[in-house]
Amino acid sequence: MEVNIEARRILAVSISKLYASRTQRGGLRLHRSLLLSLVMRSARDIYHSSRESEVLSGAQSAPEEPMDTSSSPGEQTRLPEPQPEPQPVLNSTETAPGEPDNTEDGCDSEIIEDKENLSPAKQSRKRRGKASAAPDFLPSKRARLEPGEERYEVPLGSCRAGESLTTLSLNRVIPAF
Amino acid sequence: KIAGPGGDMQWCFSQVKGAIDDDVAEADIISTVEFNHTGELLATGDKGGRVVIFQQEIENKNQPQFRSEYNVYSTFQSHEPEFDYLKSLEIEEKINKIRWLPQKNAAQFLLSTNDKTIKLWKISERDKRPEGYNLKEEDGRYKDPNTITSLRVPVLKPMDLMVEASPRRVFANAHTYHINSVSVNSDNETYLSADDLRINLWHLEITDRSFNIVDIKPANMEELTEVITAAEFHPHQCNTFVYSSSKGTIRLCDMRVSALCDKHSKLFEEPEDPSNRSFFSEIISSISDVKFSHNGRYMMTRDYLSVKIWDLNMETRPVETYQVHEYLRSKLCSLYENDCIFDKFECCWNGNDSVVMTGSYNNFFRMFDRGHRRDVTLEASRENSKPMQVLKPRKVCTGGKRKKDEISVDSLDFNKKILHTAWHPQDNIIAVATTNNLYIFQDKVN
DSSP, X not given: OHHHHHHHHHHHHHHHHHHHHHTSTTOOOHHHHHHHHHHHHHHHHHHHHHHHHHHHTTOOOOTTOHHHHHOOHHHHTOOOOOOOOOOOHHHHHHTOOOHHHHHHHOSSHHHHHHHHHOOXXXXXXXXXXXXXXXXXXXXXXXXXXXXXXXXXXXXXXXXXXXXXXXXXXXXXXXXXX | OOOOTTOOOOEEEEEEESOOOSSOOGGGOEEEEEEOSSSSEEEEEETTSEXXXXXXXXXXXXXXXXXXXXXXXXXXXXXXXXXXXXXXXEEOOOXXXXXXXXXOSSSEEEEEEOSSOEEEEEEEEEEEEEEOOSSBOTTSOBOOGGGOOSOOOOEXXXXXXXXXXXXXXXXXXXXXXXXXXXXXXXXXXXXXXXXXXXXXXXXXXXXXEEEEEEEOOOSSGGGOOOOEEEEEEOSSOTTEXXXXXXXXXXXXXXXXXXXXXXXXXXXXXXXXXXXXXXXXXXXXXXXXXEEEOTTSSEEEEEOSSEEEEEETTOOSSOSEEEESOGGGGGGHHHHHHTSGGGXXXXXXXXXXXXXXXXXXXXXXXXXXXXXXXXXXXXXXXXXXXXXXXXXXXXXXXXXXXXXXXXXXXXXXOTTSBOOEEEEOSSSSEEEEEOSSOEEEEEEOOO
């Protein structure tokens, strides 16, 4: 689906911008980070509702994405909630909560959602084997560009195959401050 | 003096300041432009932390069709880069805002700010020098008192004009987040400074403390949904100020109501047009600038695609909306990728609040004549920089056949952006900043 691809591309671009802003002179800009997180949240929500409508219309969905089969859009778009984890956001994205985490925690949505609310003791802080700076969920292939669109230069290594978008908690962009 | 009945203002090139080089040095990027209250002085701040002040020369009586030119009056280094060791963060020296104080005596005063520190600068002229000391040697050393047999009073002798800038106050350590605005109160004693989450009130004489008057920081930062983007005091009511947010709202606060103005007196918000919803709706509704009209009855806000005029008595919607570059609405994704969507455009009123101006891309800037319901797009470029050359209105072709002299949206240079513009408070003289050049235009004197 067009919207799906667009959403994933925007997410990839947003993540790159977020990482780039870490090295910016003058430090992380709160306003910019907030706007990035809002775009990422919109893209994530649209990605999910488009995946769900794919599923509902009988399309195949990968087993690694239990979220899609059971959760409702309402839960996806819920407002930010307090995160008990004290982990700084950038470390948590670096631990690449991708497929391995999902299978560890079980395959139904409740637990995936709870993953966001896990207490620090339960949350796995272990770095993934592939010591990469980017989360797993980013698309591995470069997105198809619309005619006339420019390709955005993405740092090497930050676009990787990934399925579960929800494990990135966008709300945790802000606590870096 | 605005255009006569039915007459269009014709804008002419007057001057351009800055390097001709295509290779722009980062430090030379202009970050703020401001006329003082009489329009005689024009200040610019740049990314390198420098302030350059231009002064309008006394009118050349021999050539009445020219208004006087602006020449460099003073240049000084306002802010230097700093390092916050606690947070391991570099603090940029870029001047975010300059605001002039109304003149009280022979000296001029202005506030300049970077992300963290506000400074009050005194700019004074010295055109006399005391001479004839008999207590000191030529080089300033004091003579042996035993050799002095008489007292001679030094005499003030004229000297070449020297303009000195000295920092009189440094207002530091009051902002955790990045300062985006300063605004001098009409009481001439206080001013406000605003960062992403807080607004502080200062007394111009007191540097070691400030009062926090607005704090929108949530208890849990993960619940943050909006930040403060600009703030300004009302031009006449010293108890009133407004601040704009990244959500497209403006709050008007009355300092008499309570010490902490977290509760607004008025909330200005226009409901979003659902047909325009996109991934980027939130970004483009973020307000980048808010300015009161000179008469204090209206305020103007700038968001990414439009300029809105609000009547302070009506909170539900703006009274006027002007599209700056609506043709960009279909290009938001590309503008997001190349970061242009984060550009913060400013806006300004003319002296009698009849015309408003703001910048755009391709070194275009736009003027909206409120009374005559007319708008014009002009360009600041070296190609149109012959003395008194009349600027030709520009047009962007949005689709279909491109007419001669029109420019298509895809040909626009998004690296050439005009973010900062200023209008002389009493005359039709405008200062328009491109990336590293300052253009001064004036309307054709009939």
